[in-house]
Structures are given as structure tokens and as C-alpha cells.
Amino acid sequence: MRLSAILATVGWAAAEVLMRRSPASDLLARASSTAGLALALVHVFLAFHFVYAWDHEAAVTATARQTAAVVGWGWRGGIFVNYVFLGLWLADVCWWWADPGSHLSRPPRLERARLSLFTFMFVNAAIVFAPAPGRLAGIAALTAVLLGSPVIRRSSASPA
Numbered sequence: 001m002r003l004s005a006i007l008a009t010v011g012w013a014a015a016e017v018l019m020r021r022s023p024a025s026d027l028l029a030r031a032s033s034t035a036g037l038a039l040a041l042v043h044v045f046l047a048f049h050f051v052y053a054w055d056h057e058a059a060v061t062a063t064a065r066q067t068a069a070v071v072g073w074g075w076r077g078g079i080f081v082n083y084v085f086l087g088l089w090l091a092d093v094c095w096w097w098a099d100p101g102s103h104l105s106r107p108p109r110l111e112r113a114r115l116s117l118f119t120f121m122f123v124n125a126a127i128v129f130a131p132a133p134g135r136l137a138g139i140a141a142l143t144a145v146l147l148g149s150p151v152i153r154r155s156s157a158s159p160a
Contacts, residue, residue, distance in 0.1 A: 011036025
């Protein structure tokens with residue numbers, strides 16, 4: 001189950017680093033983002049099946065307990081934030097496949113907001129809340145994004 005989460009993180013990071021470099025790399029980035037999303041959904045499915053026995057309340061309670069252990073506040077809304085994130089990722093992937101030109105030319109502020117949200121979610125999922133082996137992969141993936149993302153390089157080059 002953890003492997004699906006690690007591979008989802010790697011898929012997202014590869015997509016972020018490869019996007020907007022060339023048509024060929026953009027296609028690979030799209031495929032990487034799609035694979036990352038699919039693996040994230042597999043992770044959710046596996047967790048609900050094997051850990052929570054399809055009991056949503058058990059998942060909410062466990063997520064709140066994990067949050068309390070890390071940040072000292074057992075907020076029960078964390079799982080719903082994850083659902084919204086997965087929905088946004090799905091929408092982004094669908095947009096990217098349906099109209100790559102529009103996806104490529106979306107406003108820089110929207111692209112920075114998307115990258116900021118995804119980075120925040122992956123920092124939490126792959127570093128803050130991840131066990132040690134996954135945390136190392138998360139640190140490597142997020143470092144690659146922060147150093148190699150064309151969105152970040154373009155943002156630092158122009159204030160638009």
C-alpha cells in the first residue's frame with residue numbers, strides 16, 4: 001500500500017519536472033501525472049479495503065488521530081481535504097488530455113496556485129505524515145520539483 005503512495009508522489013514529481021519543456025516531454029509529463037493520479041487512487045482504494053474495511057468513519061477517525069499525533073490537533077476534516085485534492089488532480093489531468101494547448105497557456109497565477117497546492121499536499125503526504133522509507137522518497141521527489149519545475153523557474157524569472 002505504501003508503494004502506491006510513493007509511486008504516486010514520484011509520478012507527480014516527474015510530471016512537474018518534465019512539463020512545458022518540449023512537446024515530447026509534455027506528453028511524458030501528462031502520462032506521469034495520469035499514472036501518479038491512478039496510483040494515488042489505488043492507494044485510497046487499498047487503504048479503504050485493507051485498513052478501514054470500507055468504514056468511512058474509521059478512516060476519518062484514524063486520519064484525525066494521525067493529525068493529532070503530528071500537529072497536536074485532531075481535526076476530522078483532513079480526509080475531506082484529500083478528497084478535494086484528488087478531485088482537483090483529476091480535473092487537471094482531464095483538462096491536460098482534453099485540451100493540451102489550453103492547459104499549457106493557462107494564466108501563470110493559476111499555474112502557480114496549482115503547483116503551490118500540489119506541493120503543499122505532497123509535503124504533508126510524503127514528508128510530514130509519511131513513515132521513514134516513504135519520507136526519503138518524498139524528500140527526493142519534492143527536491144526535484146523545487147529545483148527542476150519549469151513553473152518555478154518561470155515564476156522566478158518574471159513576476160507576471
